[in-house]
Amino acid sequence: MKKLLITAVLVSAVFSGASAQDNKALMIEKEVKADINRAAGMFYARYTAKAPKDTPAPKGKKPFYINHYGCPGPYYLDKSEYYTETYAVFTKADSLGKLTKLGKDVLRRITLLAQDAKDRDGELTERGAQQSRTLVKQMMDRFPDMFTPKGYYSVRSIVENRCIMTMQEGLLQLSSSLRPIVARSKASLQERRFMDPVDNELTSQRLDSLTSITYERFTDLNTNDNRLMSSLFNDMNYVMTNIDAFKLSKQLFILAGNVQHSSYAGVFSLFDIFTPEEIHRHWRKQNAWHYINYGGCKLNGGWQAYLQRSTLRNMIHMGDSMLKRYNPLMHLRYTNATTIMSLVCLMDLNGYGLHTANLDSLEDYGWANYRIAPLGGSIMMIHYRTDRDDPDVLVKVLLNGEEATLPIPTDCAPYYHWQDVKRYYLRKLYRYENRRINIKSK
Numbered sequence: 069m070k071k072l073l074i075t076a077v078l079v080s081a082v083f084s085g086a087s088a089q090d091n092k093a094l095m096i097e098k099e100v101k102a103d104i105n106r107a108a109g110m111f112y113a114r115y116t117a118k119a120p121k122d123t124p125a126p127k128g129k130k131p132f133y134i135n136h137y138g139c140p141g142p143y144y145l146d147k148s149e150y151y152t153e154t155y156a157v158f159t160k161a162d163s164l165g166k167l168t169k170l171g172k173d174v175l176r177r178i179t180l181l182a183q184d185a186k187d188r189d190g191e192l193t194e195r196g197a198q199q200s201r202t203l204v205k206q207m208m209d210r211f212p213d214m215f216t217p218k219g220y221y222s223v224r225s226i227v228e229n230r231c232i233m234t235m236q237e238g239l240l241q242l243s244s245s246l247r248p249i250v251a252r253s254k255a256s257l258q259e260r261r262f263m264d265p266v267d268n269e270l271t272s273q274r275l276d277s278l279t280s281i282t283y284e285r286f287t288d289l290n291t292n293d294n295r296l297m298s299s300l301f302n303d304m305n306y307v308m309t310n311i312d313a314f315k316l317s318k319q320l321f322i323l324a325g326n327v328q329h330s331s332y333a334g335v336f337s338l339f340d341i342f343t344p345e346e347i348h349r350h351w352r353k354q355n356a357w358h359y360i361n362y363g364g365c366k367l368n369g370g371w372q373a374y375l376q377r378s379t380l381r382n383m384i385h386m387g388d389s390m391l392k393r394y395n396p397l398m399h400l401r402y403t404n405a406t407t408i409m410s411l412v413c414l415m416d417l418n419g420y421g422l423h424t425a426n427l428d429s430l431e432d433y434g435w436a437n438y439r440i441a442p443l444g445g446s447i448m449m450i451h452y453r454t455d456r457d458d459p460d461v462l463v464k465v466l467l468n469g470e471e472a473t474l475p476i477p478t479d480c481a482p483y484y485h486w487q488d489v490k491r492y493y494l495r496k497l498y499r500y501e502n503r504r505i506n507i508k509s510k
Contacts, residue, residue, distance in 0.1 A: 092434035099436075100351070104339050107351045108325025109437040110358060110405050113142045114444035116199055119206040120470050123482055129452040129462055130213045133390040134398040135383055137263075138203075138446035139405035140230035141196030141237075142329035144185045145322070151182040154319045157311060161301060170341065171300035174320075177336055181323060184330050192233035193329045199444045200237035204400075206469070208245055211450070215242075219396040221251035226264045226403050231255075234444075235402040242400075262382035263403040267375050279360060279367040286356055286427045290349040293317040296342065321350040329443075356427040358437045362409040366425035373413035373421065377497050380414055383449060384490050387463070392456055409441035415493070417447070417465060417472040442468065451486065461486040 100106045105113070125131075145151065158175040161167050167175065192200075208215045221242060225235040232255045243249050260266070275283075293313040294304075301307050324338035339347060364370045390397060413421050420440055422433050430436075448466040462483040465472045471482040476492050478484045 093431040096431050096434065096436050097348075099438075100348070101344075104337075104347070105325065105328045106436075106438045107339065107347050108322075108328065109351060109354045110409070110441055110443070111322070111325040111329075112438040112442040113195065113199065113328055114203075114442040114468055116202045116206070116444070119210055122210060123464075123471060125452050125464075126462065126480055126483060128454040129483075130454070131211050131450050131452050132214075132393065132396055133387070133451040134207075134211065134214055135386055135449045135451075136207075136398065136400045136446060137379070137383075137408060137411065137448075138234070138238075138400070138402050139408045139441060139443065140192065140228075140234040140402065141199040141444045142193045143196050143230040143233075143443070144188045144191050144193060144329070145326055146190035146230070148185070148189050150319050150322055150326075151178070151185050154178055154316065154323060155182050157316055161306070161311075164306070166301050166303050166306050168300060168302050171302075174300060174338070174341060177332075177338060178323065180332060180336075181327065181330060184332065190229050192230050192237070194331070195329050195333065196230070196234065196443070197237045200234045201241040203444060203446070203469075204238040204241040205245065207448075208242070214396045214398060215246050216396060217246075217248055217250075219250070219398065221249065221398050221400065223251060223253040223400045224259050224263070224402070225253075225255040226259050227255055227257055228404070231402045231404070235400070238400060238402075259401075259403075262379050263401055264407055265375060265378045270371060270375055273368050274361050274372060276368055279365070282367055282425075282427065283356065283360060287353055290352050291317075292346075292349075296320075296346065299341065318350070321347075352431075355430055355435070355437050358409060359427070359430055359435060362406055363413045363435070364421055364423040365427075366423055370423045371500070373410045374500050376407060376411040376414050377500065379407065379411055380493055381497060384493060387449065387451060387486065387490070390451065391461060394456060405441040405443065405445060408445050408447060409437070411447060412440050412467060415447075415465070416475040417467050419473070419475075421475065439468075452483065463489055 155175075155178050158167065158171065158178060162172065162175055223235055223239050223242075225231045235253060235255070239251065239253050242251065291314060296317055297307045297311070297313050298304060301311070307313060320338060320341065324342070327333060327336070327338055342350070359365050360368065360372075362372055364373055386399065415421070419433070420435060422435050424430075424433070445468045446466070450464045450466065452462040452464070462480065463486050464483050465474060473482065474484055474489065476484055476488050478488070
């Protein structure tokens with residue numbers, strides 16, 4: 069009887085786990101159907117129409133320090149070849165009479181996008197500027213205790229145009245809403261050490277032979293561009309001899325995801341040239357690529373997120389250094405979306421520190437790039453206390469404005485005891501560094 073009971077419990081647990089995973093995959097499918105722009109992955113523009121509602125802080129606790137890491141808002145693609153090469157392929161085919169009616173209309177749309185983006189590589193779009201202002205305004209509305217004449221605001225960016233422009237728009241919103249204001253902005257190569265760190269040894273391991281072979285197989289299984297090519301070109305022999313269908317399809321998909329940021333958003337789309345299944349396959353390939361390069365993929369060891377260990381260590385250091393500060397202080401830092409993605413995975417926010425070698429399982433676990441680091445995405449660690457002598461400082465982490473879960477026990481979720489948070493992450497970083505030292509010493 070006991071054996072039967074144990075077996076029944078185990079079977080129930082297995083089916084329950086499978087059901088939960090199915091639900092996560094289904095949720096992703098529903099999210100993309102609700103907003104097709106989510107298929108753009110990390111090029112998806114974070115939703116800003118309404119700020120999420122905050123769980124009230126424990127009695128007497130008020131925010132006194134915010135550490136914010138954000139990525140740039142919507143911008144023109146920084147690789148102009150996505151526009152120019154695609155345009156060249158279609159204009160040549162058109163001159164030879166090889167385009168279908170749909171192909172000619174796609175050429176018209178590409179021409180408009182290319183003209184809009186000309187000489188604006190990596191520049192923040194109008195939508196990106198407005199998004200940055202809106203997010204800072206929402207932050208001020210959500211945490212009014214942080215925005216007083218006695219507060220200090222340190223605003224920094226890495227040296228990339230789109231990041232600097234995002235920083236400037238946020239600072240303009242801050243200064244226009246709060247007067248007087250004590251703030252300083254800075255964009256310097258010095259910021260890379262904790263905002264965009266480099267580790268050549270770690271990044272060289274990203275695409276080892278096993279990882280490359282596995283991803284190529286995954287890509288092959290999720291690629292079939294024949295239908296798309298035949299809908300755009302009236303001569304498949306011409307396509308086979310003159311066009312790299314895989315490359316063109318990828319470029320068209322990236323352009324489709326970027327329409328939402330341009331002045332033609334709402335005027336036309338490029339997602340309509342793909343079937344729902346093709347959109348899903350393209351997104352899956354991008355999602356798996358981001359997981360391999362910035363997540364906990366076991367194929368290449370599962371360590372890529374540790375590229376942001378100096379960033380996390382700096383967050384902990386800054387949190388400790390603010391404990392006895394009298395007045396509110398905020399660090400607004402703007403960096404690449406890939407930095408945000410790796411940091412999210414390193415911190416294991418919402419379970420995104422997932423470790424698996426099965427690229428097909430990412431959706432089952434709810435790992436979706438547009439959820440983790442969309443354009444305008446951010447990580448905010450907010451510190452709470454009753455007064456400067458409070459021994460029990462609490463922190464809450466917001467991921468893209470939403471209250472996030474940490475892999476740490478707490479009795480006041482979504483708030484966590486700072487000492488627990490600090491201890492957990494320092495031990496995690498220590499174990500990694502100790503492992504590297506031991507490997508090198510062998």
